[in-house]
Amino acid sequence: MTRIRAAAAVAAAAVLLLAGCSTGGGDAIASKAPTTVQGTVSFWHFFTGREAGVLKTAVTAFEKANPKVHVVIHDGQDDEKLQKAISAGQPIDLGLSYSTDIVGTFCSTGAFRDLKPYIARDRVDLGSLPAAVRSYTQYKGKRCVLPVLSDATALYMNTDLLQKAGISTPPKTLDELEADALKLTTYNPDGSIKTLGFNPLMGFQENTPQHFSAIIDGKFLDAKEDSVIGKSADWKALMQWQKGFVDRIGYAKLQRFTAGLGQEFAADTPFEKGRIAMVLDGEWRTAFIASDKADVQYATAPFPTASNHTDMYGATYITGNIAGIGKGATNPEAAWALLKYLALDTRTQVLLGNGLKNVPTLTSALNSSDLQVGDQYKTFVDAAKNPRTITSPASKNGAAYLNDFEESWDDYQTHGGDLDAILKKLDSTIDDANALSGP
Amino acid sequence: MTAVVTARPRVQPASGRGRRALVWIAEHAALVALAVLALAPVVFVVLTSLMTSQQALTASIIPKVWDWGNYVRVFRTVPLAQWFGNSALYAVLSTVFMLVSSVPAAYALATVRFRGAGLLFTAIVVAMLLPPQVTAVPVYVFWSQLHLTGTLWPLILPNLLGDAFSIFLMRQFFLTLPAEFADAARVDGCGEWGVLWRVVLPMARPGIAAAAIFLFFNSWNDYYGPLLYTSENSASWPIAYGLATFRGVHGTDWSITMAMTVIITIPVVVIFFFAQKAFVEGIALTGVKG
Amino acid sequence: MTVTVAAVRRPRRRSLEGRRRRTALVMLAPAIAGLVLFFGLPLVVSVLLSFTRFDLLSAPQFVGLLNYTYLFTQDPDVGTAALNTLWFVVILVPVRTVCAMLVAGLLARVRRGSGVWRTLLYLPALVPPVASVVAFVFLFNPGTGPVATVLQAFGIQSPLWFNDPALAKPSLVILGVWVTGDLMIVFLAAMLDVPRDLYEAAGLDGASGVQKVRFITLPTIAPVIGFAVVTGVIAALQYFTEAAVASGVASGKATVGQGTATGLGYPNQSLLTYTEYLYAHGFAEYQLGYASAMAVVLFVISAVLLGLTMRRISVFRMAS
Structure with missing residues (x-):
């Protein structure tokens, strides 16, 4: 008996120790910005390869402007790893993520520090950010990140293949997209797909619920963060259209074709190789095509919309890179200086915009004459400026609701079944998960 | 493989040399088949590792060009x-x-x-x-x-x-x-x-x-x-x-x-x-x- | 028990025994510390944490039975994950065991060159699991893999294997059979230990081959089979690496823009195992309280299983 009690006491002490250790230090900051920033800044971001190189040039410029600062870059860190490192108390000064999905989690748990004190102290004017961007960088009034360029999606078309099929204008509605795609699809003698017009499989490359949301002006959550997906006739119609499209070609046939394709972020990606005529993709693809020296002739256009949402044509789903100061930051002042440099400096935003072909998140950079806007990239810049452009709401569960949605959609495209029941279950799944993670 | 057990002949004192030879052949045929199944994946993997990356994306088994460079390239890739x-x-x-x-x-x-x-x-x-x-x-x-x-x-x-x-x-x-x-x-x-x-x-x-x-x-x-x-x-x-x-x-x-x-x-x-x-x-x- | 024995011994002898015991304690001290620090204590803390909401960034918050309620009544995927794991327990373990026994039986009969055959058939088991999974996903790639090419030669269209929700688990069973060499060696050693004269005596009595297997081989190696099945089941309960890597490689998703957790279970949740799901909750979504509740459930299941079987397996008992 005494042994059990002793063990319980030790265990309880251990828990308290954990708790005590992990509540960490306060966020108090110096009342005045330091005149010169110095020291080492650890900077975690997700970019790899060529894109990491572009970011490196911006960082080098920052180091030149602040000679006493040394930036240590950790690249290739996706959100899962970033969160793991911050949660485990690793000293990350500045973290850059590709998705706004984490804003809710990171702001509410304090994984990223609240930036308000810094913004107030340095009198930063956030009016220089476009409204949509300003909204996705905060959660319940807490601002823990600033935007560092954004991503929009549109339709990429292989113009050679379209011409050969006699298609001269981009599809504007889903029905046109499907008709064009079927026209563009060719088969091998054994019945397998040779060239695909458009790959409708949910989960293929950038085919996600959020990227599809602009098609129908789709909403995900209400103010209480409960799901409204299942209550929308539009989502249901979109899923039925997608499933019908898949079935017209054949699920197995599409899977077999997809399994033999090159990977999205490599030079053998199917669009650049002419294996798929049209894809939904982000503005970054223009930079990839240029750097891969792919000989694909292509054009971009806004993604088609549902026929009852033609007013959304030209708008897009926008999300973006965001950066914040880690909870365990050892050099927050220098991290803040770097963050300001990346997020609020027009020249840096133009440099990154030209290099990554992501869309700048600073109005002054969007309008800058130094921003190189070619025809193909212009589609995205225009879409980003479009007032109907939408985003997905931050939630305390991060991207969990989007993953749940994609999972349900995948389930439906694979097995079919009662869509009403699937959507109803999806709603309760999302709502239940909210209860688990608490207020 | 189930043949392994069932193929064991009833032991009859009169059974001749022929039957024993048949068992020997059956056993070794099974062993050879198993060895092929065990080694084939290894062989395919090694062959593919010597293909050009273009060829590896096609349905071929033997490398057209024996590209030993992959073993160097992998050290540069990661x-x-x-x-x-x-x-x-x-x-x-x-x-x-x-x-x-x-x-x-x-x-x-x-x-x-x-x-x-x-x-x-x-x-x-x-x-x-x-x-x-x-x-x-x-x-x-x-x-x-x-x-x-x-x-x-x-x-x-x-x-x-x-x-x-x-x-x-x-x-x-x-x-x-x-x-x-x-x-x-x-x-x-x-x-x-x-x-x-x-x-x-x-x-x-x-x-x-x-x-x-x-x-x-x-x-x-x-x-x-x-x-x-x-x-x-x-x-x-x-x-x-x-x-x-x-x-x-x-x-x-x-x-x-x-x-x-x-x-x-x-x-x-x-x-x-x-x-x-x-x-x-x-x-x-x-x-x-x- | 030794105390009573030692008590009747002479004093000098006792002090020697005492010194032996003290030395033994010193020898065991690190291991005992390890058991407490990395096993006993964490087990207790897991149970405590399972009643909390904990994200590692702030202190654990007591939430009563919330995690358990969610686990048993609301979680949309935990049932799928548990069933997938159960599938591996029920299918993978027996299939592997039976195959290993058949091959071992064949090897036990072969006299000449048995060492070579044994090595050849054992080799696949040496391949590191991650490497074997990556290789198999490539071999079974329905578009361009060698298996598809071979099937094509016979005019058969390749199934989707790792890309088909219905075939992903069976594909991993094929892999499991391919790497079954370690089990095969275990059975082979046991079979070679069966006294020859037993077979000879049975042969004189006119027993058939099947009868010999049934009445001599199987009963003699039964403890080894029992051991293999129990450890196999325990291993299947924690089935993780093969399924996780297969999902990641087969989905071909870039890690850029995709954490490990989002790829788990591909295709269509068919490879989502219980331990993967626990990992996803714990270390991708940082719901550590909930992950602890899942861990406690896993512990209870494993403990019941061990409690039922451990006594029957002699090597798990102290005295032997």
Whole structure:
């Protein structure tokens, strides 16, 4: 008996120790910005390869402007790893993520520090950010990140293949997209797909619920963060259209074709190789095509919309890179200086915009004459400026609701079944998960 | 394969030489078929590792051009030398630490009787068999408070405090050793450490080698541990974890992926051929007869 | 028990015994510390944490049975994950065991060159699991893999294997059989230990081959089979690496823009195992309280299983 009690006491002490250790230090900051920033800044971001190189040039410029600062870059860190490192108390000064999905989690748990004190102290004017961007960088009034360029999606078309099929204008509605795609699809003698017009499989490359949301002006959550997906006739119609499209070609046939394709972020990606005529993709693809020296002739256009949402044509789903100061930051002042440099400096935003072909998140950079806007990239810049452009709401569960949605959609495209029941279950799944993670 | 059992002929005293020859042919045909099935994947993998990356994306089996460059390219594509070094560090240190902590423990458990030995032994068996996920959360929190996540140390250091499976395995082996030599040494005034060091160790080499090889391979092959502790720090990745993330990052470059698959396997095969006897005995010991 | 024995011994002898015991304790001290620090204590803390909401960034918050309620009544995927794991327990373990026994039986009959055959058939088991999974996903790639090419030569269209929700688990069973060499060695050693004269005597009595297997081989190696099945089941309960790597490689998703957890279970949750799901909750979504509740459930299941079987397996008992 005494042994059990002793063990319980030790265990309880251990828990308290954990708790005590992990509540960490306060966020108090110096009342005045330091005149010169110095020291080492650890900077975690997700970019790899060529894109990491572009970011490196911006960082080098920052180091030149602040000679006493040394930036240590950790690249290739996706959100899962970033969160793991911050949660485990690793000293990350500045973290850059590709998705706004984490804003809710990171702001509410304090994984990223609240930036308000810094913004107030340095009198930063956030009016220089476009409204949509300003909204996705905060959660319940807490601002823990600033935007560092954004991503929009549109339709990429292989113009050679379209011409050969006699298609001269981009599809504007889903029905046109499907008709064009079927026209563009060719088969091998054994019945397998040779060239695909458009790959409708949910989960293929950038085919996600959020990227599809602009098609129908789709909403995900209400103010209480409960799901409204299942209550929308539009989502249901979109899923039925997608499933019908898949079935017209054949699920197995599409899977077999997809399994033999090159990977999205490599030079053998199917669009650049002419294996798929049209894809939904982000503005970054223009930079990839240029750097891969792919000989694909292509054009971009806004993604088609549902026929009852033609007013959304030209708008897009926008999300973006965001950066914040880690909870365990050892050099927050220098991290803040770097963050300001990346997020609020027009020249840096133009440099990154030209290099990554992501869309700048600073109005002054969007309008800058130094921003190189070619025809193909212009589609995205225009879409980003479009007032109907939408985003997905931050939630305390991060991207969990989007993953749940994609999972349900995948389930439906694979097995079919009662869509009403699937959507109803999806709603309760999302709502239940909210209860688990608490207020 | 079911033919193996049913093909055994009824033993009839009159059965002739012909029947025995038929059985011999059947058995060896089955063996050859099994060997082909066992080796074919290896052959395909090696062949693909020598293709150009374009050809690896086509439905062909024999390389058109024998592209040995893949084995060089893979070192340039990812920090393979570093990952290789991490794996070696993980496997070697784990093994050494385990030996230091677990050989004496296994010896004590096998030869000395004391109160609570039964309970301790049961605890070791349970710790060995229970899924590590059961304790993963608190252990992870523990290492994160020591700021050692992001490194391989959370996987290496615990071996200093004994590895349950190794203790179990070596104890089983120690039990099979004749007690006379140890007793004679004790009569000569040897302490337990002396007995262990001078008498038992030389006799127990195969058992200890088996435990060491198992732990070495387990560390070398480990995926779950590095995923949990090092995924956010590619500088700490061992090669097995690097390989698992490889295709995600480098697309369908199957030829390079297969080259890396071959590279990660080579050390294991080499060690196996050098220590085959101890290894096979060790495996047999894991399934020991009661 | 030794105390009573020692009590009747002469004093000098007793002090010697005492010294032996003290030395043994020193020898065991690191292992005992390890058991407490990395096993006993975490087990207790897991149970405590399972009643909390904990994200590692702030202190654990007591939430009563919330995690358990969610686990048993609301979680949309935990049932799928548990069933997938159960599938591996029920299918993978017996298939591997039976195959290993058949091959071992064949090897036990072969005299000449048995060492070579044994090594050849054992080799696949040496391949590191991650490497073998990556290789198999490539070999079974329905578009361009060698298996598809070979099937094509016979005019058969390749199934989707790792890309088909219905075939992903069976594909992993094929892999499991391919690497079954370690089990094969275990059975082979046991079979070679069966005394020859038993077979000869049975042969004189006119027993058939099947009868010999049934009445001599199987009963003699039964403890080994029992051991193999129990450890196989325990291993299947924690089935993680093969499924996780297969999902990641087969989905071909970039890790850029995709954490490990989002790829788990591909295709269509068919490879989502219980331990993967635990990992996803614990270390991708940082719901560590909930992950602890899942761990406690896993512990209870494993403990019941061990409790039922451990006594029957002699090597798990102290005295032998």
